Structures are given as C-alpha cells and as structure tokens.
Amino acid sequence: MLSLTEKEADYIAAQLLKGMVCFYQIDKKKVHFMPDDEDYFNYDLTPDEEDILDEIDADPDNYAEFTKMExxxxxxxxxxxxxxxxxxxxxxxxxxxxxxxxxxxxxxxxxxxxxxxxxxxxxxxxxxxxxxxxxxxxxxxxxxx
Incomplete structure (x- = not known):
C-alpha cells in the first residue's frame, strides 16, 4: 500500500498546480515531474525526463502517476x-x-x-x-x- 508524507503530497499538489504531471517512484520514494504533454505539446523532453519515461515504461508498477484535475x-x-x-x-x-x-x-x-x-x-x-x-x-x- 502506497502512502505519502504530508510534505510529499504538498509537493505533488504544488507541481500539479504548475501544470506538471508527477510520477512517484515507489521503491525510491522519489517524486519526478515534467510538463503535462497536453499543455506543452511542443515541449522537448530533457534527456533526464526521457530516461524517467523509459524507466516508467520498463517498470510501470513501480510508479504512481498524479495528474491535474480535468x-x-x-x-x-x-x-x-x-x-x-x-x-x-x-x-x-x-x-x-x-x-x-x-x-x-x-x-x-x-x-x-x-x-x-x-x-x-x-x-x-x-x-x-x-x-x-x-x-x-x-x-x-x-x-x-
């Protein structure tokens, strides 16, 4: 069962408010964020962001995704x-x-x-x-x- 500290939840909420999408890496208890591609479709991913997306694709069960409200x-x-x-x-x-x-x-x-x-x-x-x-x-x- 995944749980977040109040600080982690606050941080994720703040990133979502900035238009980011967040991925919580369960094994390392680390938050990754990048611009939501729906809002930034011309945005070029950095090499680090591409690496994170590759890791998510390789092991999706190790990540929880948090998105902004519809x-x-x-x-x-x-x-x-x-x-x-x-x-x-x-x-x-x-x-x-x-x-x-x-x-x-x-x-x-x-x-x-x-x-x-x-x-x-x-x-x-x-x-x-x-x-x-x-x-x-x-x-x-x-x-x-």
Whole structure:
C-alpha cells in the first residue's frame, strides 16, 4: 500500500498546480515531474525526463502517476469557491459568467487576481488539490488490491 508524507503530497499538489504531471517512484520514494504533454505539446523532453519515461515504461508498477484535475473538476472547484467564499453579488455573478467563456480558467483567474479574494482562492485551490492528490492515492491503492 502506497502512502505519502504530508510534505510529499504538498509537493505533488504544488507541481500539479504548475501544470506538471508527477510520477512517484515507489521503491525510491522519489517524486519526478515534467510538463503535462497536453499543455506543452511542443515541449522537448530533457534527456533526464526521457530516461524517467523509459524507466516508467520498463517498470510501470513501480510508479504512481498524479495528474491535474480535468476541466469539469476545475470548474466545479471554482463554482464551489464562488458559492462558499465570495460575498459580493456583482463579483460572484462576474465570476460565474467567466466560467462560461472559452478561456474560462484565464477569465476566472483575472477576476480573482484583481479582487480581495486572491489569497483565499490560492489557499482554497491548494487545499482542493491536496485533496485531489489524496483521492488519486486512494484510487492507486484500490487498484493495487
């Protein structure tokens, strides 16, 4: 059964928030990360990253993969934040409207960054991503059983 320290889970959550995909090497208890190829499809892997991917291909059972939330999950998290934290009706309406735009994540971030809720959002999102890492860990352990 795989378990992570709070520090490891925090680190993985922080990397996911930066757009990375993380691989936890079980035997060495080490976190590897690289840009998520869905976001960085023109990104050239470094030789070290290529080596890590080769190791993962050779021994996939020795690695647990952690990925960022899907867009619908991100939207739900943003909606929950609006419902729970934003008290100003006009800002809440603007934020909800931003979620309907084509670049919804960017539009939401722009509005939040210009508001008094910026730090609340950063903390809320980080805590939700920490929960997300723990959910993925639980799924990994369940699949192993």
């Amino acid at each position: 867009i619908p999950q991100e939207h739900q998290m943003m909606q929950d934040f609006i419902d729970r934290k934003v008290k100003e009706r006009s800002l809440a309406e603007d934020l909800v409207t931003s979620l309907t735009k084509t670049k919804s994540l960017t539009a939401f971030k722009f509005l939040i960054d210009e508001s008094k809720y910026k730090n609340d959002w950063i903390e809320y999102r980080k805590s939700k991503y920490l929960d997300w890492v723990k959910e993925q860990l639980d799924s990994f352990n369940y699949a192993e059983d």
